[in-house]
Amino acid sequence: MHMNKPEQPRNPDGQMPTMADVARHAGVSSMSVSRALKNSDLVSQTTRDRIFKAIEELGYVLDLSAGSLSSKRTGFVAAIVPSINNSNFSDTARGITDELENTGLQLLLAYNDYSVEREERLIEAMLRRRPEGIILTGGIHTDRARRMLENAGIPVVETWDLPANPIDQVVGFSNADAMSLLVRTLAAKGYRNFAYIGGTTERDTRGNQRRTGFQSAVAGLGLPEGRVVSFGVPPISMEQGAQALGGVLSQWPDTEVVICVSDLSAFGALMECQRRGLSVPKDIAIAGFGNYEIAACCHPRITSVDIECYEIGRLAARKLFATIQDPDHANRRELVLTNIRVVEREST
Amino acid sequence: MHMNKPEQPRNPDGQMPTMADVARHAGVSSMSVSRALKNSDLVSQTTRDRIFKAIEELGYVLDLSAGSLSSKRTGFVAAIVPSINNSNFSDTARGITDELENTGLQLLLAYNDYSVEREERLIEAMLRRRPEGIILTGGIHTDRARRMLENAGIPVVETWDLPANPIDQVVGFSNADAMSLLVRTLAAKGYRNFAYIGGTTERDTRGNQRRTGFQSAVAGLGLPEGRVVSFGVPPISMEQGAQALGGVLSQWPDTEVVICVSDLSAFGALMECQRRGLSVPKDIAIAGFGNYEIAACCHPRITSVDIECYEIGRLAARKLFATIQDPDHANRRELVLTNIRVVEREST
DNA sequence: GCGTTTCATGTTATCGCTATCATTAGCACG
């Protein structure tokens, strides 16, 4: 059985109470209420107390959207990530949120399913909310999206990549270099026959850059040509990694090490090895990318590349906030390169 | 080297262009611009074309926050989940977003780190944006949060739980019943010595309900008293699951089956078994909760309880949207019970 | 042909807040 909804606070007109109602109730002007709510020190303690008592009694909640109209500050920051279900990206989103805490800025988060067309639509939808800054994943956007961003007059941070032609600010790393570093590290351990498992489509630009980095590193080291298995659209799941491992083994049985576009597919491949009775890394070695929790926790633990996803979020938000506060900030355009680090574990 | 930022579109005053600028440029009134942008069929094709040409030329982007002031509709829906990095909850968030697509409503998402105090602060921050509805996780809130929600005059959906005293609408399931179902399913297979691994604190209310469900089910079946290992604050990680397994084995070596508060800790426990050379399920059986991707993909695959997280999000958003459109909707208060289902796999 | 619709558009008045400037009171000081 449900209770009846209690009476909501109403002003004499039957509307939700406004700041004017609070002001009247407290016997002050609405400017004083506004100041008190903003913690301005231009309100005396007695007045402030009276105001908060009135707020409490009326159940008043400040309306920011009304305020932002006149103050020209919405208090929003927008961010778009490829997927919210991938813990690498949700780590970045968490970094952004955490860094924004206590700045008075609120995050407007969206995901584009790895599609630049969806990104374009999201950018337009977000710009309509007049964010004070925007954080994007990757450096590839539609022409119209680019134009909208350039016109918006707000700082933009592109992350997770080093765009050839940045819109504004960048906090990221080279996916190709990171993958190349992984290949070189493994080659130094003596592996020679490399295979790569990654997504098919052109949608996942970071995945493609990793593949490119893989191939050029293998070629650069004079190793046998890298074998590449592509499949499915991102996000590449564990299950797809398992299937792709089968493809690798049937096409190139002499493969010594398999590198996967992410730890999730690497884990799927590892499990498939266990099902087939293959010993990792004795029969075949496996490495992933992204240093997900699972890579550090499974058995054997998986060699991966750590890319400080959370830190990317924090740095991007910090840079954005600094620019919002001081648009002419001297180091504004300085590119922030985040760390990449190969984490060697038992799987290789 | 960076390119210079191109000139941003400006109106004669040097400000970003407004609807009035567009109207002037197109030689119409701003009402016609407003109508054209809302796809109202009250604008002729020729006028519409002229307006969109002007919008294009000026690089104008509609300002929703200005519009919502007069229309009294912000186009926002708020949602709070415990964590954005837990794929169960991000599935729910994804379900909400997907369902909201094409409704013209945008999601304002936040996470409270399993803390009702943080939830209270977030609720206040979100209500200041005047969302048209709000979706919460769980049925336990601070008194002040409850009061604010009741006063807000918007539909509220509590999810992932069956609150004893719902604020408004509910889309959820009984965590205790779900866990109880799992215990009974396993007991039917012959297991008798049950242990439970879960979080310590009072923060994760759903985790606590699962533990309660575990204990009462074990007691109800007349089995040996359930052994409960508690540790750490949520989110309970894979690593913590591994450590807790050690605790179970050392305290109660005759344990036949270990049930974990989530698949993540179950996976950690499973890996710990492998490290110790224990065969699962022969030496010890393991079950989880939440049916994460990993449970279906690891080896052996883990028995779990599927709780349709994505569907919870979709249903909650659908219910919210229906109520927003028709606040007097007949079935408004009807409770939506989502499905729970035990997925038996090789680990038990 | 004239009243009556219907459609397309314009005019006006807010929406709830804050920027800005004005005002008042209190106080120190020579």
Add this chain to the structure above:
DNA sequence: CGTGCTAATGATAGCGATAACATGAAACGC
């Protein structure tokens, strides 16, 4: 005791859009 200062508060005028109503023109019916 008047001058100049500061602290606290108020009055006014928008911010940029939309709701509601008003208007004018074309279309329609008999």
